[in-house]
Amino acid sequence: MxxxxxxxxxxxxxxxxxxxxxxxxxxxxxxxxxxxxxxxxxxxxxxxAPSGAPWRWEGIGEAEAEAQGVFAPMGSVSFGARxxxxxxxxxxxxxxxxxxxxxxxxxxxxxxxxxxxxxxxxxxxxxxxxxxxxxxxxxxxxxxxxxxxxAGEPAPPPLGWESMTRNSYSTPPFAPEDTWHYRWQAAAGSALAHLLVASDGRPLTLPDGPVMDLLGRAVARLLPPGPAAKSVALAGPGLRASDAAVAVPDIALVPRHPRTGEPWKPPSDATVAVPLATEVWAHLALPRETSPRPMSGRLPDGVLRDDYPLPDRPWRLFEPDQKVFRRTLARLPAVRQPWLRALYDGRTTP
The missing domain is CATH 2.170.150 (Metal Binding Protein, Guanine Nucleotide Exchange Factor; Chain A)
Structure with a gap:
């Protein structure tokens, strides 16, 4: 510590x-x-990265912006300390x-x-x-x-990936006021930027279910449909290859280590890792808690049930945070590719 x-x-x-x-x-x-x-x-x-004051809004050359880790025009650039x-x-x-x-x-x-x-x-x-x-x-x-x-005892070494559990790291997607959690929207915005870079501009095939709910609408707006699509799957500790629709996906959504921030490395070098915030990944990928509870009604005595009522959902569909998406994309050198720069410049928005 x-x-x-x-x-x-x-x-x-x-x-x-x-x-x-x-x-x-x-x-x-x-x-x-x-x-x-x-x-x-x-x-x-x-x-x-540089953060905080002082900020500059204009008169910033490409080389000067790159020195601050920015590779596309932003409304303001931080010249604060790293x-x-x-x-x-x-x-x-x-x-x-x-x-x-x-x-x-x-x-x-x-x-x-x-x-x-x-x-x-x-x-x-x-x-x-x-x-x-x-x-x-x-x-x-x-x-x-x-x-x-x-201060005091040294901090323990970082926990291994095998220690990751849903209950320890997962954050629910809904805030108490029945809105989408801002942390989920930020995590999706950051992952979306990395996902676009990994796509190389080709169509993507997302797995049905929570990953499609998280990123599907944004991907459909930003990338064209068509053949030769790259496959996307969840991957990480506790997931077997058989759990995914594609055994060796082209792109894997993987967790970032909660202490070091390093993304989990897929077993195949052919798979490109796209980091996703650990608390979101854990909720999507790890098994849910299924402790049974007594059932009243017509079921016989001693029969237990392990299903739960569906949670309330916000009235609007989930969307990644656009500001986080643009900030993340602007700090990736790949944004200079013409097709990706066209998306960044607002011809299509997430």
């Missing part, structure tokens, strides 16, 4: 934290909605707000002015608190102002 301390005076600025993969929804923004914390308590993640660390707001310690840096659009600061939290002891700006509507609540630590130090 690590605790992050101020580079100016050594004051501890966080509780002891364990590293995890950066969530797919880390930079997601939605409508006029108050979102919960991005990170689980006791965890932190590092964003290797390697910023994100933690849950409740895991911070010893910081105070910088009032003149707390501007935002609606309910709270959105980080537009750069670091808005200072070390309480020495006054060094150390982090940016995000607490506005449409954004996940978070504190982003600045890499040039803080450093990690070991």
């Amino acid at each position: 690590d605790v992050f301390v101020c580079r100016g005076c050594g004051t501890a600025l966080t509780a002891p934290l364990s590293p995890v993969a950066l969530p797919a929804h880390a930079h997601q923004s939605v409508g006029h909605v108050m979102l919960p914390p991005l990170m689980e308590p006791g965890t932190y993640a590092v964003d290797p 390697g910023r660390t994100v933690v849950a707001p409740g895991d911070t310690r010893g910081t105070v707000l910088i009032p003149e840096k707390c501007d935002g659009d609606c309910f709270g600061p959105d980080g537009r002015d750069g670091p808005n939290l200072a070390c309480e002891r020495c006054g060094l700006p150390v982090a940016t608190r995000i607490d506005d509507c449409s954004q996940w609540q978070a504190v982003w630590l600045e890499p040039d102002a803080v450093r990690p130090e070991p």
Whole structure:
């Protein structure tokens, strides 16, 4: 475990934290909605790409954008630091707000002015608190102002893939207010960008069921139908080749390791891996809990049933998050291919 301390005076600025993969929804923004914390308590993640202020909206050349990891025009490009660390707001310690840096659009600061939290002891700006509507609540630590130090016992080694279970990692697709979960929409938007790159512009054959529900409508709009389609299947720990409609698919939707963020490697080198957020993959791929419960009515005494009522579904069909899709695609070098750039430029949208 690590605790992050101020580079100016050594004051501890966080509780002891364990590293995890950066969530797919880390930079997601939605409508006029108050979102919960991005990170689980006791965890932190590092964003290797530039993020946060300062932002630039115009006058950015292709080479300059590429240096920031952007390969297609975006409305704004971050020229912030690489390697910023994100933690849950409740895991911070010893910081105070910088009032003149707390501007935002609606309910709270959105980080537009750069670091808005200072070390309480020495006054060094150390982090940016995000607490506005449409954004996940978070504190982003600045890499040039803080450093990690070991805290207590070393973190255990990353769990093996065989430890993955549905109950441990799965996130349901529906939010409590009977809408599609924003995390699912972000995960689908990110996976869709990688899926298009893997397709090479050819048609895709998706398996019927939850994968079709997740990506089918977007794929149908973005890629033409026709022969010579590439096959897509779920693959990963706990799934046998016989569980898929195609034993060796051309493209496999695989989970990202929840701690390291590395995608699971398909057994065949002929299969291209497309990473999907672990909490979504687990819900789609791993067996459901089927504990039986007593049945009343006409069934004889002692007869148990293991079926469950169908969950409520939102009134609208599921769609990937378009902003996450475009942001992910813009950061993949393959977007420079003419056919993919045409999709990115809005001639077809997901």
